[in-house]
């Protein structure tokens with residue numbers, strides 16, 4: 214049993230209403246379960262395979278979900294990078310190992326399942342890339358049409374390729390992501406399409422399972438949970454989920470929620486450091502990490518709460534720091550991620566080097582998307598292959 218509840222005024226709404234904002238005050242909604250009716254034990258969860266739907270009692274979908282076996286992503290101990298930074302317990306949860314190559318699949322398996330449950334015929338989103346790829350994949354699985362709006366010329370090649378191949382109607386607008394979101398929101402309200410951006414409270418329900426899995430994989434709560442922040446949905450979702458585990462008595466502490474943004478797109482960092490209640494949008498966000506190239510994060514209100522209530526922090530990293538960490542993860546740990554994903558680990562490096570965290574902390578960094586999402590950002594950083602004549606002599610001469 215659950216209701217939709219406004220994060221600002223607390224008004225509540227029936228789960229079958231198609232609303233994305235509180236009709237009374239305009240703020241975002243969140244899913245609130247009646248915890249007394251949740252009948253599950255940790256032992257029962259532990260018997261099921263480590264995947265998102267292991268946690269179905271804390272998800273809103275009734276019946277069979279639209280699923281491609283998302284979740285259950287690896288949690289890697291970063292031994293080499295950790296050693297360099299003096300951090301013994303540094304982990305990366307590789308969300309690039311989801312079906313479409315990013316954590317957005319967790320949101321979409323739940324979001325598209327809810328679309329079907331609510332009787333919606335067409336799904337839509339605006340996207341910096343991964344949301345559109347994931348929506349296209351899950352709409353294909355469900356057999357319903359998807360419409361996606363992208364900022365023209367600003368989306369990584371792999372992501373556009375996925376949205377197109379999986380059959381979404383892909384529209385590139387001459388404007389940035391924030392503008393695309395405003396447009397698709399109007400489209401959905403006026404034409405009755407189902408909006409699956411992170412203003413949709415059900416999507417965040419799926420994404421909160423990153424936190425559940427990390428706790429199960431570590432056998433306890435980490436001291437710190439680090440995420441790259443764009444629209445700030447994911448950090449809000451992980452916090453919400455862990456609060457629920459605490460309410461159920463499954464865990465007895467919460468990690469310090471830590472958000473990393475790119476310099477040039479860091480309004481959440483600004484709000485934390487300058488103790489602002491309401492964040493000041495960045496009109497022209499710019500960064501190589503296109504997945505977090507967002508100036509007006511829609512979930513800022515939830516995210517600021519997550520960071521402040523857990524005594525966490527937020528910090529910005531430069532494009533150079535992001536790309537250097539992308540290379541380190543690839544070459545020292547064998548972990549291939551897209552630039553935005555490397556931001557979480559780049560942020561921890563900076564916090565450790567500046568002495569802002571305790572080196573004994575157990576830290577989970579979420580690395581959010583796969584290396585192949587943005588092949589152009591990769592190729593630009595690497596030497597091209599060495600081309601030679603097809604004989605052994607030439608081969609030996611280049612290897613010498």
Ligand SMILES: *Cc1c(COP(=O)(O)O)cnc(C)c1O
Nearest residue numbers: 343443444445446447504581582
């Ligand atoms: C969507 C996305 C993010 C940002 O997540 P938010 O929930 O918008 O903060 C970060 N990295 C990747 C790879 C993404 O696709």
Ligand SMILES: [Zn+2]
Nearest residue numbers: 219222235238
């Ligand atoms: Zn309200």
